[in-house]
Amino acid sequence: EPEVTQTPSHQVTQMGQEVILRCVPISNHLYFYWYRQILGQKVEFLVSFYNNEISEKSEIFDDQFSVERPDGSNFTLKIRSTKLEDSAMYFCASTNLGNTIYFGEGSWLTVV
Amino acid sequence: DAKTTQPPSMDCAEGRAANLPCNHSTISGNEYVYWYRQIHSQGPQYIIHGLKNNETNEMASLIITEDRKSSTLILPHATLRDTAVYYCIVATTDKLIFGTGTRLQVFP
Numbered sequence: 001e002p003e004v005t006q007t008p009s010h011q012v013t014q015m016g017q018e019v020i021l022r023c024v025p026i027s028n029h030l031y032f033y034w035y036r037q038i039l040g041q042k043v044e045f046l047v048s049f050y051n052n053e054i055s056e057k058s059e060i061f062d063d064q065f066s067v068e069r070p071d072g073s074n075f076t077l078k079i080r081s082t083k084l085e086d087s088a089m090y091f092c093a094s095t096n097l098g099n100t101i102y103f104g105e106g107s108w109l110t111v112v
Numbered sequence: 113d114a115k116t117t118q119p120p121s122m123d124c125a126e127g128r129a130a131n132l133p134c135n136h137s138t139i140s141g142n143e144y145v146y147w148y149r150q151i152h153s154q155g156p157q158y159i160i161h162g163l164k165n166n167e168t169n170e171m172a173s174l175i176i177t178e179d180r181k182s183s184t185l186i187l188p189h190a191t192l193r194d195t196a197v198y199y200c201i202v203a204t205t206d207k208l209i210f211g212t213g214t215r216l217q218v219f220p
Binding site (some may be wrong): 087102 | 124146154155156163199201205207208210213
């Protein structure tokens with residue numbers, strides 16, 4: 001069974017620090033997404049990719065986030081100057097539309 | 113943007129069928145409907161998906177109305193381990209539109 005993997009599973013960081021989260025999608029998938037979910041709240045869209053190009057970004061994305069694909073396979077989500085309210089689970093997903101969407105197990109970020 | 117709405121919570125007796133509704137009235141013709149569930153804030157777990165036709169697998173059945181504006185996830189014989197938050201998701205070409213989720217509580 002293929003899987004999407006995310007690292008780290010948990011991270012604690014001080015307010016104002018930069019954080020990098022990593023995701024390895026399924027290798028032949030063309031669609032890729034980052035979401036976050038503050039504990040007990042709704043799932044919040046961050047950014048999507050199609051075929052290595054950003055497809056859509058949320059309103060908050062450009063303020064604080066950037067995404068790279070440094071080696072053509074892994075994705076990194078960088079959060080600049082973290083705030084307390086960035087404490088959340090960040091999860092990625094990949095798919096070829098019409099097929100199963102594979103979600104990672106998420107990276108829990110706690111900003112203190 | 114497509115929008116999905118779900119009731120915030122439902123209860124179901126163990127062994128009975130759980131029917132979870134979702135409205136997606138602005139869905140487009142080529143957008144799939146997916147159902148996932150989340151237990152204890154883990155990553156979403158796949159249940160089932162469909163486009164137009166009703167679908168069934170070993171976990172559940174998915175009933176999609178003819179106009180595709182709503183769907184129902186059916187867990188035929190709910191168990192205590194099915195207690196979770198269930199998300200209806202519409203997959204557009206740009207993003208996955210999550211519903212607000214239904215917290216299903218299965219009781220003995």
